[in-house]
Amino acid sequence: MRNPSSSSSARSRSTPATPCCGKVGIKRGPWTPEEDEILANYIHKDGEGRWRTLPKRAGLLRCGKSCRLRWMNYLRPSVKRGRIAPDEEDLILRLHRLLGNRWSLIAGRIPGRTDNEIKNYWNTHLSKKLIRQGIDPKTHKPLYPNPNSSQISNIPPIQNSNPSSFPLEENARFDRAIATRVIDNFPLTNLDQFPNQVINDDGAENRPSGDGFNKGSVLQSRHEQNEEEDYTGYENEDTFSLFLDSLINENVFMYQEQQQLQQPNNIPVPSGEPVISSSQAIHHGSSCEAEVSYSMAAFGEKDGVLNSHDLA
DNA sequence: AAAAGACTCAACCGCGCTGTA
């Protein structure tokens, strides 16, 4: 593993090293099965949070950050191991186009996947795949003047929600601006509170909580400290989920439409629907702008509709 | 079979944000 003393970061430190990471005698590098067991047992018994003091309480010679990372990315029961499925890959592409490198947000929409895993997968697979397609992985814009000449992969280009009214490039800006604007109105910790809500067969939402999956630990621990206090972030989270789902589904819908036009023999195409089922029913056929209007109004935006001229 | 290069991904780092004293 990486040599702990060999950080090549050129960034200057404005604050001293955090005590838990600067202590002598703190173990680094790969975790042993014994350490994993100690950490998992402790968290099952005492719960997540208070990471800085957790190693001492659990009897681990690790810093709190390392414990948190190990739990979040590897030991959590809900972490899904194994290869990224094609529909997950498709969803990552669409979410990245909307959100950029906000890996935790992207991970929050893909059950069982961690931000680290998605970030790694993006850097090692998807960015290269897009480059092979002639698409800039950062901007999702064509790298070359004539993108058709370089499209050699079978990954679908991200489609414009309304091709007749927006050129691709402008629509990408539109989507990203919407996402940014909405995200700015939703504290990220609220998103982390219930990022992977699932719709049961009966339509009821199931918010995973028993194992603390993806909970923002700040909110969690502070909420635990004052359980009488109502948590009031639900509406915002629901609204944001619906909104984000709408943007994703819009793309999925457009893509499927395009594939059906191109492939009259109905060759199956990947779909994100199993993951993002919460809002299918209301989003097909609705315009992106209408959804923005709904979402903005839902959290008190005075001028709810974000028009293309807002991007200027 | 061995060496070299490419790739993968767990882990680390620094920064910035939020809440509290």
Added chain:
DNA sequence: CTACAGCGCGGTTGAGTCTTT
């Protein structure tokens, strides 16, 4: 208002593994 603690995030590293020559 300020300082500090605690935490989460995105960027980056590098040992281990796989593939190619």
